[in-house]
Amino acid sequence: MRSVQSVFLALMKEWMRSKTGIFFSFLFPLMLLLIFGTIFGGTGSTTYMLHVQNFDVKDGEATELSKIFINVLDSMEIFEIKELDPSIDVNTYVKENPSFEYNYRILIIPEGFEQNTQDKSMSMRMGVTTDTFTYIEENFGSYISESELQAMREGREGLEQWKKMFPPSEGAELTFLAEETDMSAMAVRSILESVVNAFNNQLIGVEEQTITITAESLVEKNMTATDYYLPGYIAAFIMTNGIMGATSVISELRRNGTVKRLAATPLPKSSWILSNVFQQTVLAFMLTAVMIIFARIIFGVSALPNLYALLLIFVGAVTFASIGMILGGVIKDVEAASGAGSAIAFPMMFLSGAFWPLEMMPSYMQSIAKCLPLYYFHDGLRNIMILDNLSGAYLPFLVMGTLAVVFIGIATKITKWKEL
Numbered sequence: 001m002r003s004v005q006s007v008f009l010a011l012m013k014e015w016m017r018s019k020t021g022i023f024f025s026f027l028f029p030l031m032l033l034l035i036f037g038t039i040f041g042g043t044g045s046t047t048y049m050l051h052v053q054n055f056d057v058k059d060g061e062a063t064e065l066s067k068i069f070i071n072v073l074d075s076m077e078i079f080e081i082k083e084l085d086p087s088i089d090v091n092t093y094v095k096e097n098p099s100f101e102y103n104y105r106i107l108i109i110p111e112g113f114e115q116n117t118q119d120k121s122m123s124m125r126m127g128v129t130t131d132t133f134t135y136i137e138e139n140f141g142s143y144i145s146e147s148e149l150q151a152m153r154e155g156r157e158g159l160e161q162w163k164k165m166f167p168p169s170e171g172a173e174l175t176f177l178a179e180e181t182d183m184s185a186m187a188v189r190s191i192l193e194s195v196v197n198a199f200n201n202q203l204i205g206v207e208e209q210t211i212t213i214t215a216e217s218l219v220e221k222n223m224t225a226t227d228y229y230l231p232g233y234i235a236a237f238i239m240t241n242g243i244m245g246a247t248s249v250i251s252e253l254r255r256n257g258t259v260k261r262l263a264a265t266p267l268p269k270s271s272w273i274l275s276n277v278f279q280q281t282v283l284a285f286m287l288t289a290v291m292i293i294f295a296r297i298i299f300g301v302s303a304l305p306n307l308y309a310l311l312l313i314f315v316g317a318v319t320f321a322s323i324g325m326i327l328g329g330v331i332k333d334v335e336a337a338s339g340a341g342s343a344i345a346f347p348m349m350f351l352s353g354a355f356w357p358l359e360m361m362p363s364y365m366q367s368i369a370k371c372l373p374l375y376y377f378h379d380g381l382r383n384i385m386i387l388d389n390l391s392g393a394y395l396p397f398l399v400m401g402t403l404a405v406v407f408i409g410i411a412t413k414i415t416k417w418k419e420l
Contacts, residue, residue, distance in 0.1 A: 029237035029287060030294050047077070048188050051106045053084040056113035063114035070109075072195060079191075090177065105188055108175040120171035130156050226299040231385050232354035234291055235378035238284045238313065239320045240345045245280050246324025247331075247341040254332075273411050277321040284317035285310075309384045312393065315400045316377040322407030329415035354378045373403050 050073065056066040074081040084093065084106070094104055133156040141149060176192060178185035254260075262272065288305065295301040305313065324341060331337040349355070351365060352374035358366045369375050380396025383389040 029233075029241075029291060033233050033237075033291055033295060034298065047080050048184055048191075049082065049105060050079045050188065051082050051084050051104065052109065053086060053088070053090065053106060054109040054113075055086050055111040056109050057086060057111075065114040065117060066109050069113075069195075069199065072199075073107075073192075076191075076195075104177065104179060105185060106177040107192065108177065110172060110175070113172040113174075116172045130160060226295055227301045227303040228382070228386055229355070230292070230295055230301055230303055231381035232378040234288050234313070235316065235374060235381055236349045236352075236354040237287060237291070238317055239374050239377065240349060241283060241287060242280050242317055242320025243324045243327070243345045244338070244341040245283065246276055246321050247327045247337045249276060249279075250325070250328030251337050269415055270412055273325055273408070273415060276325055277318055277408065280321035280324070281314060281317040284313060288313055303385045305381075305385055308390060308393065309381055312377070312380050312384065312397060312400065315397065315404055316373075319373060319377075319400050319404040319407060322404060322411050325411040326407060326414065329411055348372050348374045352378065373400060376400055 052070055052073070054062050054066050054070065056063045062070075070081065070083070073079050084090075090106060090108075133152050136144075137149060137152060144152075174192075174196070176189055178188070292301070292304065323344070327337055327340050327344075331340055351361075352369050352372045353361070353366075354374060358369055361369065376396040376399040380393040380400070383392035383396070
């Protein structure tokens with residue numbers, strides 16, 4: 001143990017003198033945490049600029065229904081509404097505003113919007129009523145007296161005559177203009193269609209919902225979106241530091257001749273491997289602490305690792321550092337070893353589901369993800385830190401513990417101490 005401690009301290013001193021090592025161990029993960037935390041709901045809210053041009057005007061003022069529709073859109077926090085004067089030619093406006101040309105979203109309310117909407121609404125209401133009379137007569141006529149049936153028939157005929165007094169209307173058709181390359185246009189259109197559907201339900205008198213949905217949380221915690229992603233971030237960055245850190249350390253020490261001099265000493269090969277694994281494990285705990293403090297200050301996260309999470313972090317750090325030791329022991333070329341570490345770490349980072357749900361991936365990629373150790377690592381951390389579900393971490397503990405033992409054994413077996 002004394003030799004392990006001595007080598008460990010030497011490795012830590014070497015790491016602290018390396019600006020590149022400090023950057024990729026701490027600053028790079030924090031940069032990615034800030035980026036992904038912001039993208040996936042860490043801070044702020046998404047708003048879309050929407051230009052509205054209203055042609056439905058009477059006596060110089062917008063009709064009441066068109067104003068209500070615009071006010072509803074404006075009241076939604078997701079839209080930033082800018083009204084365009086009806087006298088403005090849209091094509092000319094787009095061309096005269098270069099910054100607007102490639103990211104425009106314009107909703108056009110046509111002339112006759114209110115009148116056509118009301119006519120269509122009245123026609124549909126009467127149609128629903130007459131169809132209801134017909135349905136009752138056909139299905140429940142035997143239970144209704146003849147006088148009541150006659151009254152229903154007369155009422156239906158009266159509505160049919162009244163319906164003829166209203167000119168047929170196709171309703172109002174809004175026009176949504178957007179650039180084909182605008183990736184947000186589909187989201188904006190979906191929101192607009194939801195608003196239009198709500199208006200249609202109100203106009204035809206469907207005010208009570210037959211099916212409702214209530215959002216409830218399975219986890220009674222006051223957490224931000226970043227809380228739920230934080231275990232995945234921690235796992236992914238421990239993995240990259242373990243694999244790439246170990247290979248880069250060995251490569252650098254081999255480059256400057258330190259490893260060759262160590263191999264000539266009585267230092268056992270196992271002490272050398274354990275010292276490197278121990279160093280990466282300590283760095284993993286340091287990285288975890290820095291990330292949680294940073295996330296708590298910037299995003300207000302409340303998820304904290306308990307004893308079981310710290311134990312899993314230890315096992316995970318040992319596992320991935322051992323992979324790095326294997327690469328360093330097998331590949332002699334410095335650049336090739338670093339490239340191999342990157343080739344393993346980065347695909348695993350993005351394929352394991354640490355940054356986004358597996359459900360977003362094709363089924364064959366989900367199968368691949370479940371074969372990667374990082375999947376079990378971040379899944380176990382998420383079960384412990386977010387769901388308080390220790391039973392859900394049994395399999396990750398088993399998988400990561402087994403891999404840690406196997407990889408350390410492989411690293412010890414294949415490392416040629418005298419040839420390093």
